[in-house]
Amino acid sequence: MDWVNALVQGILLGGLYALFACGLSLLFGVMRIVNLAHGDLAVLAAFLAYATATVTGVSALWATVVVVPVFAVLGYLVHRGLLERSLAAGPLATLLVTFGLSIVVQNLLLESFSADSRTLDVGSLVSASLRITDDISVSYLAVLTFLLAAGVLVGLQLFLSRTQLGRIVRATSDDPEAATLVGADSRHVYGIATALAFATVALAGLMFAMRSSFDPNIGPSRLIFAFEAVVIGGLGSLWGTFVGGIVLGLAQTVAAQIDPALTLLAGHLLFLAVLAFRPQGLLPARSM
Amino acid sequence: MTGINSEMSRRNVLRAIGLGAVAVGGGGLLGACGGLKGSGGSSSGALKIGYVSPQTGPLAGFGAADEFIVKQIREALRDGITAGGKKTKIEIIVKDSQSNPNRASDVARQLIFEDKVDLIVASSTPDTTNPVADQCEANGIPCVGTIAPWEAWYFGRGAKEGTEFRYTTMFYFGMTEITNCFVSMWDRMGTNKKVATLWPNDSDANAFRQGFPPVMKRKGYTMVDGGSYQNGISDYSAQIAKFKGAGAELFTTTPLPPDFNTYWKQAAQQGYRPKLATVAKVMLFPSEAEALGPLANNIATDVWWSPVHPYKSTLDGTTAQQLADNYAKDTGKQWTQALGSVYSLFEIAVSALGSADDPRDRKAVAQELKDMKIECMGGALDFTAGPVPGVAVQKLAGAQWRKGKDFAWDLVIVDNSQVPHVPVGGDLLPTG
Numbered sequence: 182m183d184w185v186n187a188l189v190q191g192i193l194l195g196g197l198y199a200l201f202a203c204g205l206s207l208l209f210g211v212m213r214i215v216n217l218a219h220g221d222l223a224v225l226a227a228f229l230a231y232a233t234a235t236v237t238g239v240s241a242l243w244a245t246v247v248v249v250p251v252f253a254v255l256g257y258l259v260h261r262g263l264l265e266r267s268l269a270a271g272p273l274a275t276l277l278v279t280f281g282l283s284i285v286v287q288n289l290l291l292e293s294f295s296a297d298s299r300t301l302d303v304g305s306l307v308s309a310s311l312r313i314t315d316d317i318s319v320s321y322l323a324v325l326t327f328l329l330a331a332g333v334l335v336g337l338q339l340f341l342s343r344t345q346l347g348r349i350v351r352a353t354s355d356d357p358e359a360a361t362l363v364g365a366d367s368r369h370v371y372g373i374a375t376a377l378a379f380a381t382v383a384l385a386g387l388m389f390a391m392r393s394s395f396d397p398n399i400g401p402s403r404l405i406f407a408f409e410a411v412v413i414g415g416l417g418s419l420w421g422t423f424v425g426g427i428v429l430g431l432a433q434t435v436a437a438q439i440d441p442a443l444t445l446l447a448g449h450l451l452f453l454a455v456l457a458f459r460p461q462g463l464l465p466a467r468s469m
Numbered sequence: 470m471t472g473i474n475s476e477m478s479r480r481n482v483l484r485a486i487g488l489g490a491v492a493v494g495g496g497g498l499l500g501a502c503g504g505l506k507g508s509g510g511s512s513s514g515a516l517k518i519g520y521v522s523p524q525t526g527p528l529a530g531f532g533a534a535d536e537f538i539v540k541q542i543r544e545a546l547r548d549g550i551t552a553g554g555k556k557t558k559i560e561i562i563v564k565d566s567q568s569n570p571n572r573a574s575d576v577a578r579q580l581i582f583e584d585k586v587d588l589i590v591a592s593s594t595p596d597t598t599n600p601v602a603d604q605c606e607a608n609g610i611p612c613v614g615t616i617a618p619w620e621a622w623y624f625g626r627g628a629k630e631g632t633e634f635r636y637t638t639m640f641y642f643g644m645t646e647i648t649n650c651f652v653s654m655w656d657r658m659g660t661n662k663k664v665a666t667l668w669p670n671d672s673d674a675n676a677f678r679q680g681f682p683p684v685m686k687r688k689g690y691t692m693v694d695g696g697s698y699q700n701g702i703s704d705y706s707a708q709i710a711k712f713k714g715a716g717a718e719l720f721t722t723t724p725l726p727p728d729f730n731t732y733w734k735q736a737a738q739q740g741y742r743p744k745l746a747t748v749a750k751v752m753l754f755p756s757e758a759e760a761l762g763p764l765a766n767n768i769a770t771d772v773w774w775s776p777v778h779p780y781k782s783t784l785d786g787t788t789a790q791q792l793a794d795n796y797a798k799d800t801g802k803q804w805t806q807a808l809g810s811v812y813s814l815f816e817i818a819v820s821a822l823g824s825a826d827d828p829r830d831r832k833a834v835a836q837e838l839k840d841m842k843i844e845c846m847g848g849a850l851d852f853t854a855g856p857v858p859g860v861a862v863q864k865l866a867g868a869q870w871r872k873g874k875d876f877a878w879d880l881v882i883v884d885n886s887q888v889p890h891v892p893v894g895g896d897l898l899p900t901g
């Protein structure tokens with residue numbers, strides 16, 4: 182029964198990792214930007230929601246409804262004001278810009294919110310769970326996170342493959358110059374992709390903040406799992422990211438069942454194994 | 470979304486990610502400067518005390534009260550002290566270790582060589598206290614540290630049984646005190662004597678892994694070990710299943726604060742509620758209790774200082790309660806245990822400088838520190854009677870987090886068996 186529990190909890194944990202990795206995957210897939218500020222942006226979203234909930238008195242769940250669109254707008258502005266300029270200078274410049282952004286966000290948060298740890302208060306939902314058997318309980322919050330991850334990834338995939346704007350994003354991603362020649366405004370298109378990525382990272386940050394606690398310095402430690410989920414699943418593939426997150430979550434919980442000391446190691450080893458033997462990832466992006 | 474550009478070779482991608490990993494690891498190194506500034510106008514001939522603590526970075530919670538304490542001390546010492554037979558001003562220079570041992574070492578050197586301080590005090594976790602003490606020992610500057618388990622401070626700096634540091638001293642508690650504190654609470658709670666232990670693989674928790682089992686065995690407790698997991702994991706279902714399966718009614722842990730938050734919420738989701746949870750290293754600060762919400766109720770922890778401790782300042786007679794009240798009035802924040810400790814660092818420094826024949830004689834001042842017996846804001850501290858030379862040990866009370874009056878959560882003293890002079894504020898109640 183313990184093993185079944187490990188599998189169930191692993192899949193649910195994978196949902197969180199996948200949701201976290203989604204924005205990273207999108208930015209990389211479309212613009213080849215490795216966003217080192219990813220974890221810190223998630224924490225920034227959590228603080229924004231915390232501030233919204235505290236100031237207005239609305240519940241954390243409602244604050245989510247405010248913060249996610251705000252983050253999408255922020256994403257667009259960050260792209261037009263910051264990332265766009267660095268893209269021309271090559272991948273190293275964007276890497277440094279996002280690294281700088283990471284430090285700026287951390288320290289702005291420390292200055293304005295202090296080092297205290299916080300949580301997004303969701304009332305009794307935090308400990309509510311569905312008891313399936315004596316040994317297996319499924320947290321509603323974890324199920325909600327998993328469903329959000331699935332919804333967001335499916336939604337994004339459909340957006341990219343089925344809609345006019347999605348096709349333009351793909352076209353721009355494949356060849357910005359050619360896309361511009363036929364009338365696509367690559368800067369605007371990239372801005373929209375960044376906005377989407379920021380919205381998903383905000384969502385991930387909020388779900389994480391409800392599930393655990395956060396402080397201004399916790400961002401980078403979450404980034405590594407997102408990286409691993411993206412690489413395991415396959416760079417540039419959203420389906421892959423979903424699968425990668427779940428595989429990573431499963432590797433961790435199943436290893437913990439054998440020996441808790443192996444939890445993180447198992448995830449890292451899997452990540453290395455994928456890099457060594459299947460560098461294109463489990464579900465690689467379709468080649469053009 | 471479609472494939473990666475074929476021009477973007479795999480090597481480039483991997484290189485970018487490799488750089489990413491390096492940058493993630495190095496994030497802390499470039500943490501911001503800032504925080505408190507050292508005092509400005511220095512009067513010539515003033516005695517200088519350097520203070521190093523983590524004011525930014527992951528451990529910044531410990532340094533939150535520093536600005537207030539330094540202000541209080543400066544106020545209390547505005548007329549200077551009598552040292553070496555004449556009236557002397559005291560200047561305090563504050564440095565931020567940024568929660569980083571290398572930075573702590575650097576700022577200690579700055580204090581010694583650029584500011585030419587006469588004494589250094591350091592607080593909050595071995596990451597700051599140890600490198601500062603090492604610099605002081607190497608350069609012959611008297612030093613007092615606190616808020617680091619004494620074993621980590623002493624053995625962590627390469628001392629062997631019988632080693633005596635010449636210039637460096639500290640006060641805090643060690644494994645014996647915390648074991649006594651937790652076990653005396655366990656003894657009072659009628660349980661099946663099965664203790665679930667959640668100890669990660671880090672130096673703090675490994676000290677517990679060594680220190681607790683012999684005492685547990687002697688007292689008839691069985692240990693249900695959650696395994697030495699790595700810090701930062703996101704899921705504790707394996708550990709929780711094990712604790713539940715074994716029916717462990719007691720629970721103890723020494724984790725990182727965000728990890729504890731994750732664990733405790735998940736344990737509630739999975740229906741594991743121990744009768745009594747005694748936690749170390751976490752739930753020290755009110756913000757952590759607030760972050761847990763109702764789940765924080767009756768979690769027990771160790772307390773070395775609180776406003777109800779019957780202690781007062783040697784500088785101006787301020788009581789512990791007054792210090793906490795002033796802090797609340799001044800900053801709008803709730804007291805933390807660091808208040809008393811950091812305050813006492815300066816009391817001890819001033820006392821040593823004042824009682825030495827020549828306050829600028831480093832050896833004499835260091836000897837005063839090692840011979841110090843003082844009843845101060847941090848309680849009665851005896852540096853001559855410690856487990857090793859130069860260490861004064863503080864005894865611990867047991868306390869539980871309860872719904873508070875002025876603030877959301879209060880730390881209520883529930884067990885004073887190790888410190889009978891501290892009044893108890895409530896009964897020991899089940900956590901679950």
